[in-house]
Amino acid sequence: MSDFRSDYVDEAELGTILSEDFFFEGEMVTEEPLLIKGKLKGTLKSNSVVYIEESAEVEAELEASRVVLRGRVKGQVSARKKVELLDRAELEGNIATPDLMIQSGCRFSGCCTMPHRKPNGGNGNG
Numbered sequence: 001m002s003d004f005r006s007d008y009v010d011e012a013e014l015g016t017i018l019s020e021d022f023f024f025e026g027e028m029v030t031e032e033p034l035l036i037k038g039k040l041k042g043t044l045k046s047n048s049v050v051y052i053e054e055s056a057e058v059e060a061e062l063e064a065s066r067v068v069l070r071g072r073v074k075g076q077v078s079a080r081k082k083v084e085l086l087d088r089a090e091l092e093g094n095i096a097t098p099d100l101m102i103q104s105g106c107r108f109s110g111c112c113t114m115p116h117r118k119p120n121g122g123n124g125n126g
Contacts, residue, residue, distance in 0.1 A: 009035060009051050009068070020055050036071070054088055067097075069106075 011017060015032045018024065022038030030046045037053040044050065046064040056071030063078045069089040077083055079097040087105035095112040102108060 011035065014051075052089075 027043040035051040049066040050064040072090040082099040083097040085106040089106035094110040
């Protein structure tokens, strides 16, 4: 493991880290939090949070509970809870999420669709 320590994620608490020299092409499905530092091309589906580090280059359709982006992504990003574009992030593609945070210093080229939140966590059935 590298000596890099991110200020937004504790690597010691993650089960899966894809290092800087890692390259994956295809479909990846994960249930646990994931940190990407290398290259990924294809499709990524996660029931947890996906962190994309500054060194990462991702060309994929991403679907996760939460996406925290510092690296480069080209493709559609869908998050059930939140998408965070941190400083230096570069995203070329559309976003679908109920909650979006964009820090100063990042680049975003695309559209964002944000579904309406239901008051008090209700399901809208009454």
